[in-house]
Amino acid sequence: MEPHAVGEPTRWDPCSITPEAIGATGLDPGYRDEGWGDGIVVPDWAICSFKSPGVDIAYFFVVMSSVTHTVEDLRRDTSNINGRDLDLDGRDLFLYETEATRSIDDCNIAVGLARGIAVFTVNYMNVGDGVDPCELVLGHLADLEFALPQ
Template identity: 50%
Template sequence: MVVAGVVLLVGCGGDVEGTAVARERWDPCSIPDEAIEATGLDPTYRDVGWDEGIVVDDWALCTYRAPAERQSYFLSVFSSNEHEVSDARDDKRRLNGRDLQIGDRDAFQYESGVSDAVQDCNIFVAVPTGVVWFAVDFAGGIEPRSDPCGIVRTHATDLEHLLPPLPR
């Protein structure tokens, strides 16, 4: 069926030049220090990529930390050109999922519930090249003083203007 569609398009389209362009993945480490500080995170802490020996081809990762004077948590920002908001929305393992908007963007918020030792909240946000995933994690049994979902929504909202622009 796909081959027949391609044959029809090529047969009816005349001369076609060029190649398909892959969607370029946005770099979550491109967030400027000023924006990190403005959203209440420590601009001197930036952990780029995955731990040594871990390769995750479909996700880029940059992790930021709340300053020591605030309760300690991490904001991880992931980016993928191979996934979409619907991937999180359709995954039945996501807890307390809810649709929302971050700016004018489609978004989905959920908790992972992976461990009693980790309190987290996650938001997948649509970008033209795929998805950006914001995750707030309180690890090591730290009990959050504030709702992790409120914290991640604040960071995602504060940083939304830095994401690849939506088509107009």
């Protein structure tokens, strides 16, 4: 967890998901990339990336968290497309896609937390091969829901 001032809410750390849990959902348990990259700071968000197994990477699975953003913020964001509300054991979920790039297909699920939000994303590289990144992200979220804070 990142340090925080007294009284400031603690942000859930997406890299707290164990390698065992990552492996159990079919991802490479030996790979994790924490943070935004060298010299890049995004104070509103924590990020951790995982990858599909093997040498030819079909997709990256990205988990982010924030205490300053909400699921409602993402519902209102007009750059998010094909949005729909979901429910997972009483949690507020919003599934959406973006058109950020033509080289990947993405699907995102925003999950409301007691403090803030978590966003699960699949960035699928093999565009046009018939795989639905939304099915992938839904499966990973179902496998990892236990890792979210209550």
